[in-house]
Amino acid sequence: MNFYPIFLREMLIFKGRLLRVGYLFSNMITPLLYLITFGLGLGRGISIEGISYLMFVVPGICAMSSMTNSYTWIATSISVGRLHFKTFDEYQVSPVSATDIMLGEVLSGVVRGLFASSLILIAGAIFGVGFPQSPIFLLILVLNCLIFACFGVISGFWAKSHEDTSTFSNFFIMPMAFFCGTFFPIDKLPEFIKGFLYFLPLTHASNALRASFLGQEVNLISVGIMFAIFAVCFYWGVVTIRRSNR
Amino acid sequence: MIKTKELTKHFGQIKAVDTLNLHIKQGEIFGLLGPNGAGKTTTVRMLNTLTLPTSGMAEINGLDVVREANKVKQIIGVCPQELNLDRELTACENLRIHGLLYRMQAIEERITELLEWCGLSSRAHNLLNTFSGGMQRRLLVTRSIMHRPKVLFLDEPTVGLDPQVRRQIWNLIRDLKRQGVTILLTTHYIEEAELLCQRVGILSYGKLIALGTPEELKSKVGHFVVESIDDGVTNYRLFDSREEAYKFAEERTDDVLIRESNLEDVFIKLTGERIEK
Helix, strand or coil, rough: CCCHHHHHHHHHHHHHHCCCCHHHHHHHHHHHHHHHHHHHCCCCEEEEECEEEHHHHHHHHHHHHHHHHHHHHHHHHHHHHCCCCHHHHHHHCCCCCHHHHHHHHHHHHHHHHHHHHHHHHHHHHCCCCCCCCCCHHHHHHHHHHHHHHHHHHHHHHHHHCHHHHHHHHHHHHHHHHCCCCCCCHHCCCHHHHHHHHHHHHHHHHHHHHHHHHHHCCCHHHHHHHHHHHCCCCCHHHHHHHHCCCC | EEEEEEEEEECCEEEEEEEEEEECCCCCCEEECCCCCCHHHHHHHHHHCCCCCCCCEEEECECCCCCHHHHHHHEEEEEECCCCCCCCCCHHEEEHHHHHHHCCCCCCHHHHHHHHHCHHHCCCEEHHHHHCCCHHHHHHHHCCCCCCCEEEEEECCCCCCCHHHHHHHHHHHHHHHHHHCCEEEECHHHHHHHHHHCCCEEECCEEEEEEHHHHHHHHHHEEEEEEECCCCEEEEEECCHHHHHHHHHHHHHHHHCCCCCCCCHHHHHCCCCCCCC
């Protein structure tokens, strides 16, 4: 096992960017806009399933934000490193294994996703919805980051150009951000769409995050499905990295 | 140290490298010379395990580059053509990550020693995006030898550098030779191949068309060149001795240039094309 240098490199880059003025702010702006528009503006006075809409939407935005941040950070880092700066060649000629690369990249995606989610939770707390109490919440959040960091690796390798990663993002990540129970409960949707959404990882993430956020019982099947998706994607990522080395 | 047998790489219909046979001895600086697109980088990429050969085989220190790729990676250093250092990290951090990738011991001591060696000690904690092209190139060479490889691949190490920086890089390369590192250097600069390399292989369209010491190659085609312009086209005529060249020049009525031949003349003689286009 030698994933540490890969993880360290991503962390050093992340640290460098955090120190740059404006980076933090520009990363906060999109989820904050969602939070203000839907939570405070549109959702004011609305309650869903007996709770205030703000309570409903904070875990949803948390799920969305952890997804996009884990995914985008890794997908961009890998596709740019492979195609533009060729920094990825440095890994490929060194004696680290595909599993090491995968593990290092995915863990750095988790840090990135957790960072973004914690900003949302802080904002939510400021708006008065409080912090999540259950440790299950953290577990599911980490699992969600793991899944989408894996997707980030896979799409970063699959991309033939930098634009390809945003194509994948537009067709896969963005629809999930809106439909997977993040902003409204999926029960209200027609049956055939519901059936389809059940196969998407973010549906399970936002349901489980919300349940644990509200102190309700978490559906263990959702957690199981997320574990299974993560395991498959991790393996898929390792195979993708191994094949790319040729 | 490096051995290839009928090494071949096709990209679709294009034969990037065509049945290449090389044998590079330990401690030697071997130059692969050829114009852009001759197959130099593809050869290097096959040897450093980044590209799979279509057919043929290659060995480094007796290790097969395909079957024993992981062992090969431990003993080679690769200095690519692109400046692929991390721009958002400092010089020190770039080297540290490299050391960790190779599971090195005493990384910090080695970093201090190397930054001194390449003359970048004062910039150790500066971000790479504040470095000039020449400084980045020096650090790139330095990084490639950090884990003390037995074999070093230098792919166009001085491309796009000004003459002064080129000389700095050449001094670093000569120092590595003194340390006993076997070096495969690709270049399309004639002067570089002549100055640094003990033996040179000339590639054209993926084929090795000449192999030998720079002296041998030049004596094969003639030691003196007379350049003349006929109907607006520069012609090169090669002669074995100075006297023959003078004799030819005296018979001309227009201005001609007499000079000693170089590896480019060898290339022109063999292919009818120039290397440094």
